[in-house]
Amino acid sequence: MQAQKATEIEQNPYRADFPALAQEISGKPLAYLDSAASAQQPAAVIDAVARYSREDHANVHRGVHTLSHRATDAYEGARDKLVGFINANSRSEIVFTKGTTEGINLVAQSFVRPKLSPGDRIVITQMEHHANIVPWQIVCEQTGAELLVAPIDDTGTLDTAALYELLDERVKIVGVGHVSNALGTINPVAEIIERCHAQDIPVLIDGAQGVPHSAVDVQALGCDFYAFSGHKMYGPTGTGVLYAREVLLDAMPPYQGGGDMILEVRFDGTVYNELPYKFEAGTPNISGFVGLGAAVDYLEAIGLDEVSRMEASLLAYMTEQLSAIDGMRLIGTAANKASVQSFLIDDIHPSDIGTLLDQQGIAVRTGHHCAMPVMQFFEVPGTARASLGLYNTRDDVDQLVDGLQVARRLFS
Numbered sequence: 001m002q003a004q005k006a007t008e009i010e011q012n013p014y015r016a017d018f019p020a021l022a023q024e025i026s027g028k029p030l031a032y033l034d035s036a037a038s039a040q041q042p043a044a045v046i047d048a049v050a051r052y053s054r055e056d057h058a059n060v061h062r063g064v065h066t067l068s069h070r071a072t073d074a075y076e077g078a079r080d081k082l083v084g085f086i087n088a089n090s091r092s093e094i095v096f097t098k099g100t101t102e103g104i105n106l107v108a109q110s111f112v113r114p115k116l117s118p119g120d121r122i123v124i125t126q127m128e129h130h131a132n133i134v135p136w137q138i139v140c141e142q143t144g145a146e147l148l149v150a151p152i153d154d155t156g157t158l159d160t161a162a163l164y165e166l167l168d169e170r171v172k173i174v175g176v177g178h179v180s181n182a183l184g185t186i187n188p189v190a191e192i193i194e195r196c197h198a199q200d201i202p203v204l205i206d207g208a209q210g211v212p213h214s215a216v217d218v219q220a221l222g223c224d225f226y227a228f229s230g231h232k233m234y235g236p237t238g239t240g241v242l243y244a245r246e247v248l249l250d251a252m253p254p255y256q257g258g259g260d261m262i263l264e265v266r267f268d269g270t271v272y273n274e275l276p277y278k279f280e281a282g283t284p285n286i287s288g289f290v291g292l293g294a295a296v297d298y299l300e301a302i303g304l305d306e307v308s309r310m311e312a313s314l315l316a317y318m319t320e321q322l323s324a325i326d327g328m329r330l331i332g333t334a335a336n337k338a339s340v341q342s343f344l345i346d347d348i349h350p351s352d353i354g355t356l357l358d359q360q361g362i363a364v365r366t367g368h369h370c371a372m373p374v375m376q377f378f379e380v381p382g383t384a385r386a387s388l389g390l391y392n393t394r395d396d397v398d399q400l401v402d403g404l405q406v407a408r409r410l411f412s
Ligand SMILES: Cc1ncc(COP(=O)(O)O)c(C=O)c1O
Pocket: 036, 037, 098, 099, 100, 101, 102, 129, 131, 132, 177, 179, 180, 181, 206, 208, 209, 229, 370
């Protein structure tokens, strides 16, 4: 570990909140540019989990003893925070999950599958993460429905006109990413929801890359489902939220069976629990959600508008600096973007770029970013991707650019 550079603290007052960022990797200050994969956690989150584990841990909901009450209060308190964070109507609409992936699978199996017949359709886009592709492919295989894909253009912008062309009475759900993890494109989700609702088509938003970077108001968006992950918004891994409108959740059958999701079990029939517990079978990741609650507090204290503003300014700087490197090919140049830049340089393989950067203390992700259809569209094996969190600084970007110059010299 080393003391953080004074300039970094001056550039970004929040950086010092993240203990992991104070270390050196390969003898260089860590430039962590992989937040789209998983964001670092502030001390406030780490400490909340540790405090809970040291003092309050017990199983939730069923206990009469003090620790069980404390654990339940902490866990359910986190749910209350999540209600406010995305402006849901009530606690019933906040289903705790393992992450975005589980939320989308839940909707595919519990909401969509019972509605599908051969010939029905599900619409997604070319830029989706595998988590918003494969659950729909599975449900299509199970039912004989068809998966349709709305195209993107060479900048990575969604062709919304082509998406709207696909909408008709055969479409049972539209699934769209709020922000593309591979391209950084921000999709016009409010407009898409409005157009789909005009034809009575429900919409799921994959918000994994949405909630960490901008304020999300699910009521203002009007979406039916919004799924996101705790570990991308500075919380613990293994936590996530599926927001769904109460009227929809009420009508959906449980996704998994087990303890906690029931009111009464008899061999001649089981009565399911009320919302949202009907969808939360088994002992949950209690400490993780305590940490997620602390992450919400942390983000709200800064304000998502402030986070968006800082990240937009740094993204503009990073794009400008990367563009100036000879042999640079930026992948994902849509007009409306957030916090992610994918790229290739000359014909250097992305994994070589990533390895050389790691040797200089810079963490970027390389490969297909769980978005193989995006790579197929751009006809590349993968990309290197630098993604920003609220703690990044111009120093991180400068370190990246210097590191890429070293990589170019070594490979030329
Ligand atoms: C856009 C998007 N959707 C879904 C996911 C899946 O999230 P998780 O692995 O936390 O379930 C990710 C993770 O990278 C993502 O970026």
